[in-house]
Amino acid sequence: MAGEVLDNKGRGDVSWSWPPIHPEGRKFGLITAAIALVTAFFAWETIAWPMAFLTLGVLAFFRDPERVVPQADDVIVSPADGLVSLITEVDPPVELQIDDGSGSKGLPAGKVTRVSIFMSVFDVHINRAPIGGTVQRVVYIPGRFMNADLDKASEENERQHILIERQDGLAIGFTQIAGLVARRIVPFVKPGDIVAVGQRVGLIRFGSRVDVYLPAGTDPKVLLGQKVIAGETVLAELGSQKLIEGIAQ
Missing domain, CATH: 2.70.70 (Glucose Permease (Domain IIA))
Known part of the structure; x- marks a missing residue:
């Protein structure tokens, strides 16, 4: 849908999709995911599960959804x-x-x-x-x-x-x-x-x-x-x- 013109008369095609993650947040997500995987490998579940949830939280924070921007001079x-x-x-x-x-x-x-x-x-x-x-x-x-x-x-x-x-x-x-x-x-x-x-x-x-x-x-x-x-x-x-x-x- 990026770059497509949509209007209030129904022009354009839309569909729901997962929002992408901004590059600024990917490194933080990789770090927390790596910690979660390593601690899970050593069966340190008290650390692994919180880090897994933290990874999801970090990725959600840095989500970057597309937006339909009004095009009017005023x-x-x-x-x-x-x-x-x-x-x-x-x-x-x-x-x-x-x-x-x-x-x-x-x-x-x-x-x-x-x-x-x-x-x-x-x-x-x-x-x-x-x-x-x-x-x-x-x-x-x-x-x-x-x-x-x-x-x-x-x-x-x-x-x-x-x-x-x-x-x-x-x-x-x-x-x-x-x-x-x-x-x-x-x-x-x-x-x-x-x-x-x-x-x-x-x-x-x-x-x-x-x-x-x-x-x-x-x-x-x-x-x-x-x-x-x-x-x-x-x-x-x-x-x-x-x-x-x-x-x-």
């Missing part, structure tokens, strides 16, 4: 799988605003809506581009490893800012934030790369969060507490401002 798609844990008005990170000498003007100053998506260890951890365009900035900042569900994790945790700019000048910034057990943010892109909307841009190992900074004058189409899917869920429509209410049930 949509911003979710860069992460997970729970919408915070929606708040903030100033964008200074690293995404200042003139860094690259020729990219960065995000304008002023309050914008930040949508925070918390990824538990059960979510897919491959992050995707919310819009298509040129990667203007990839800024890594070392920091702490607090619970990524906390608001202050945006300023204190280890994190990586990414800025993507379209040809028409629209720029979207988002931040990958390491969590309580996450210990590495892995980028797949660098400044100057051209990416398509929904393209894989990186991953965070073992529980984390992604913050997305919407342009001024744009409200999210997702609700607090909603589950979103990277590359598929429409996070916002450009220029659309509307209160949307939901009921948990």
